[in-house]
Every structure is written in structure tokens, then in C-alpha cells.
Amino acid sequence: MFAIRLTDALDETATWVVPIGSGGPQPVGEPDAEVSALTEQTDGAGQAGHLVVLPRPLRRPIRVLLAGVGDGDEAGWRAAGAAVIREVADDELLEVRLPAGAAQAALRGLAEGLWLGGYRYRDAPKSPRAGEVRIIADNPEAYAESLAQARATATATWFARDLTNTPSSVKNPAWFADQIVAEAAQRPGMTVTVRGGDELLRFGGLRAVGGGSVTPPRFVELSWRPPGATTHVVLVGKGITFDTGGISIKPRDGMKLMKKDMGGAAAVMAAALGAADLNLPVRITALAPLAENAVSGSAFRPGDVITHYDGSTSENTNSDAEGRIVLADALAYAADELQPDLVLNLATLTGANAVALGKRTAALYSPDDDLAKALTEAGAAAGEQMWRLPLADDYVENLRSDIADRISAPPGPGSVMAALFLRDFFGDTKWAHLDMSAPSWAEAHDLDLTKGATGWGARTLLRYLSTLDGR
Structure with a gap:
């Protein structure tokens, strides 16, 4: 990721960003009279994510960006950061003037917006951004922790987006597992176990779904165990690296984006890595059942009976409902082997989610009111x-x-029935299921989302895990 640095010194050779609130024409911070006058004459200048460019030929700074932060809450600052980073050139030095006494949430939102709005897929042909972003604050040290939180969140989201954006000609279960092994190796205190072949004999659902592909399934278990942690959270994510629908084959249009069908696995793995980066005092185990749902003579069939990890059985009635089949094994494994205090499941599971809630909202299921809240x-x-x-x-x-x-x-x-199917495998554990197929992908740039994979869920999981007292 490109650099964001806290400082208290202005540099007139940089492009200046002046945050503007929605409460009136007075800009946030200390702009000069020219900026104030422009603000008074610009409709909607303070709207969150609204951007006005003020050219200043033959003067320094050579231009000023007026960035709307709305009511000044974290979401408004995040929208402003995303709008700004899309406006500037890759090599442009940028300075954002934080108002005196700004809340920690303002800095975190701004930094997250800058990083998330500036995301580029790691294998894209365009070079990454090289210009530094400086955030000017009266007391930079006071915001260091918020900047670190933003960096960990953005790093996790970038990683989840990278995994999901990778074409399935590259991405298969073994490749995905290798990425997690490499990332875990860079973080002291993390361990990872990858199972395949005969180690999956009890994972009947995973073997059934992956049986039609020349790239066999894997089961990845990533662990973060900080000393003294007593609370154990298990994160489970659906990891279908490509979904043809199997014998219940999808139409062409339904298959084009199926490289994203492992978005749940990407999010939970990224969140666990982010928890290690933040040194959260909570024991976390992230599980990814990984398979490619392909069409071949060895593909599982409608009418087949599948035996899951816990010994229970499912009659397959649609091989395009494969996500719940692999998740069932992972959930049963968590309940039988890990004794968690809490299970959170993320999956790009149903198109019914999008019909009910649209493109930006995931469906949440949980019998626990406090957890849902x-x-x-x-x-x-x-x-x-x-x-x-x-x-x-x-x-x-x-x-x-x-x-x-x-x-x-x-x-x-559809979405409710999938959740009820999964409920059978949680046992008595406190749990929640998030059906996040629709919000896992953006058709165009939208505030802090970039076109393509959104990494949905990594941010939410890190926020939630950061509220837990694991000791």
C-alpha cells in the first residue's frame, strides 16, 4: 500500500486538501480567504464525498481540493478520503489538514478512505500509487493508534480483494492455501494447517463438491493464539474458487463472476491476519473449506447422499447449492474439534440475498439478539x-x-432456507451467519469501494473482534 504519514508541518509544494463540513459554508480547518470565498459560492461543498478542485496557477500550493466530510462522522471522512485519492495523480504529494481537536474516528475514517479508495489489484498492469499522503495534525502522536488501526483494516481488505479478484485460471484450492501459508509466515504467533487428500476423509461435503475438478479440495485452518486469551472465536468462510454450478450448471451470465465465490473465505482469512497485525487479545481460528465446483464424470449428482464431518447426512438436490455443503463440514469440524465460544460464518451463498436487500447489504442471521446487534x-x-x-x-x-x-x-x-440448513451444524454454540454474495462485488467505483471485489466482511469482523475482551 502507498504511504500515509502523520506530521505537523505543511509543505506548499504539495496539493492541499481542505475538509469541508455540511453544517455551513465555513470550512473545517484554517483555509485562506480565497478558499473560504469559493466554499460560500459552491453548492453542496460539504456533502460527504463531494469534491471541488481549486486551481491556483503560478502560486503555491498549485491547487487545493475542497473535500466534503458531511456531518464529520467517520463515514463522512471515509467518503472524503476515497474521493480525494481518486482525483490526484499517482505521483502527486498530498497533504490533508486535520482540524484542531478532530476525533480519532475522523483520522481513522480519512485514512481508511484514502487506502480503500486507492486500492489496485496487485496484478493489474498499472503501476501502484507512488506519491505520499501526509495528514497534518497539531499533535500527530495522538493519532498514531488510529492510523495503525486504519492500516491494519485496509491491509486486510486489500488482501481479501486481491484473493477474490484473482482469475480462476490462477486461483484454485492449492493456490489459495499457499497464499495463506505465505501471509501467516510473516506474522509471529500465527499457525496454519492445510489438509488435503486422505486428511479429508471425514469431510464428505467438501470432497463431494470438489470431486469433479482436476484441482482437488483443501481445508485451511489459520490460528491466532495470543498468550492469555480465553475467548475463542471461530470464523468460517465459503471458499469455492470457481463455481460452474456442477451438473446443475449455471447459465453463462451466471457463471462469469464466479471467481468471487470464495469471497467469504477471503474475508475471514484476512480478518484473522488483521487481528494478528493489531495484536488483538482474542483467540481466533479461521477455517476455509476450498473447492472448485466443476462439471465432469466424477462430479457429484442431484440425488446423491453426502455424509458430513459430524456423521449426519444431506441429500443433494441441487449441485449449484454447493456452498452450504462445504460449509457444513467446516461448521461441524468447528463444533466437534475446536470448542469455540462463538462462530461467525461468511459466505457468498445465495442470489436471494441480492433480491431481498440489494447490492450493498448483507443478510444477517443469528438467534442471539446481543450478537446480532x-x-x-x-x-x-x-x-x-x-x-x-x-x-x-x-x-x-x-x-x-x-x-x-x-x-x-x-x-x-432461498437465503432463509440456506441459513436454516447451516443452523443444523452449529450445535449449541453462539453463532451468526452472514450471506454476503451481493455486496462482495462492485460494478463500479462507489465511495470506498473500487470496481471489482470489495473484500466485504474483513472490515466488519475486525471491528467486532476489536470490541472483545479475550482475557
């Missing part, structure tokens, strides 16, 4: 929206099978 608040603070939907027991009867413990793709409301 805490996750919703963490998502709101991080800039990732979610909406709680019911685990309606009225539909449980739809899960019944004549030849297995349940069917995999029952009739009824």
Missing part, C-alpha cells in the same frame, strides 16, 4: 451494511428428506 453496529462503523432476517421455524419442515437427515436445497425463501 453488536455485528450490525460493527458493520455500520466499518462502512459495511447488513440487515437481520428471521430464522423462521415455519420452514424447517421443508428441509426433511426421505433418505437423509436433510435436503440441501429445499423450496422456500
Whole structure:
């Protein structure tokens, strides 16, 4: 990522950014009279993410950007940072003047917006940004922790976006596992276990879904165990590195973006790595069941009965509902082997999520009111929206099978039915499930999102994990 540095010294050779609030024409900070006059004459100057460019030929600074921060909350500063970074050249030195007494959330939002709005896929042909961003503050040291939090959050989100944006001609279960091993090796205190082959004999769902591909499945277990941590959180993410739909094959248009079907696994792995970067005092285990759902003579079929890690069985009724099949093994493994205090599951699971809630909002399911509230608040603070939907027991009867413990793709409301299927595998553990297929991808630049993978969930998980007292 490009550099953002705290300082208390202005440099007139840089491009200046003056934050503007929405409460009136008076800019935030100490701009000169020219900037004040322009602000008074510019409609919407303080709207969050609104940008006005003031050229200053033959003077220094040679231009000033008026960046709207709205009401001055963290979201407004994040929007301003994203708008600014898209306006400036890659080699442009940038200085943002933070108002005296600005809250820690202002600095964090600004820095996150700059980094998230400036994201580029690591294998893109365009060179990364080289120019430094300096944030001018009266007391720079006071904001150091907030900048570190923003950096860890942005690093995790960039990593999740990179994993998801990688084409499936490169990305397969073994490749994904290798990326996690390499990242974990750079962080003291992290361990990673990768299972494949005969080590997956009890993972009947994962083996079934991955059985049609020439690239066999993997099961990745990434652990962060800080000394003294007593609270254990397990993060589980769906990791389908490409989804053809299997024998229940998708139409062409439904298949074009299926490189993103491992967005849940990318988010949970990135969040665990971010927790290590922040040295959070919580034990975290991130699990990624990884498979490619392909079409071949060895692909699993509608009507097959699958035996999961816990010994329970599912009748496959749609091979394009494969995500819940691999997640079931991971959730059963967590319940049987890890004894967690809490399980959080993220998955690009259903198109029904987008029908119900649109492109920016994930569906949240949890029987625990306090957990649902805490996750919703963490998502709101991080800039990732979610909406709680019911685990309606009225539909449980739809899960019944004549030849297995349940069917995999029952009739009824799609996102709710998937959540009810997964609920069978949590046991008595406190848990939540986030169906985040729609918000995992952006069709165009939108505030702090860049076109392509959004890394949805990494920010929310880090915010939530940062609120826990693991000791």
C-alpha cells in the first residue's frame, strides 16, 4: 500500500486538501480567504464525498481540493478520503489538514478512505500509487493508534480483494492455501494447517463438491493464539474458487463472476491476519473449506447422499447449492474439534440475498439478539451494511428428506432456507451467519469501494473482534 504519514508541518509544494463540513459554508480547518470565498459560492461543498478542485496557477500550493466530510462522522471522512485519492495523480504529494481537536474516528475514517479508495489489484498492469499522503495534525502522536488501526483494516481488505479478484485460471484450492501459508509466515504467533487428500476423509461435503475438478479440495485452518486469551472465536468462510454450478450448471451470465465465490473465505482469512497485525487479545481460528465446483464424470449428482464431518447426512438436490455443503463440514469440524465460544460464518451463498436487500447489504442471521446487534453496529462503523432476517421455524419442515437427515436445497425463501440448513451444524454454540454474495462485488467505483471485489466482511469482523475482551 502507498504511504500515509502523520506530521505537523505543511509543505506548499504539495496539493492541499481542505475538509469541508455540511453544517455551513465555513470550512473545517484554517483555509485562506480565497478558499473560504469559493466554499460560500459552491453548492453542496460539504456533502460527504463531494469534491471541488481549486486551481491556483503560478502560486503555491498549485491547487487545493475542497473535500466534503458531511456531518464529520467517520463515514463522512471515509467518503472524503476515497474521493480525494481518486482525483490526484499517482505521483502527486498530498497533504490533508486535520482540524484542531478532530476525533480519532475522523483520522481513522480519512485514512481508511484514502487506502480503500486507492486500492489496485496487485496484478493489474498499472503501476501502484507512488506519491505520499501526509495528514497534518497539531499533535500527530495522538493519532498514531488510529492510523495503525486504519492500516491494519485496509491491509486486510486489500488482501481479501486481491484473493477474490484473482482469475480462476490462477486461483484454485492449492493456490489459495499457499497464499495463506505465505501471509501467516510473516506474522509471529500465527499457525496454519492445510489438509488435503486422505486428511479429508471425514469431510464428505467438501470432497463431494470438489470431486469433479482436476484441482482437488483443501481445508485451511489459520490460528491466532495470543498468550492469555480465553475467548475463542471461530470464523468460517465459503471458499469455492470457481463455481460452474456442477451438473446443475449455471447459465453463462451466471457463471462469469464466479471467481468471487470464495469471497467469504477471503474475508475471514484476512480478518484473522488483521487481528494478528493489531495484536488483538482474542483467540481466533479461521477455517476455509476450498473447492472448485466443476462439471465432469466424477462430479457429484442431484440425488446423491453426502455424509458430513459430524456423521449426519444431506441429500443433494441441487449441485449449484454447493456452498452450504462445504460449509457444513467446516461448521461441524468447528463444533466437534475446536470448542469455540462463538462462530461467525461468511459466505457468498445465495442470489436471494441480492433480491431481498440489494447490492450493498448483507443478510444477517443469528438467534442471539446481543450478537446480532453488536455485528450490525460493527458493520455500520466499518462502512459495511447488513440487515437481520428471521430464522423462521415455519420452514424447517421443508428441509426433511426421505433418505437423509436433510435436503440441501429445499423450496422456500432461498437465503432463509440456506441459513436454516447451516443452523443444523452449529450445535449449541453462539453463532451468526452472514450471506454476503451481493455486496462482495462492485460494478463500479462507489465511495470506498473500487470496481471489482470489495473484500466485504474483513472490515466488519475486525471491528467486532476489536470490541472483545479475550482475557
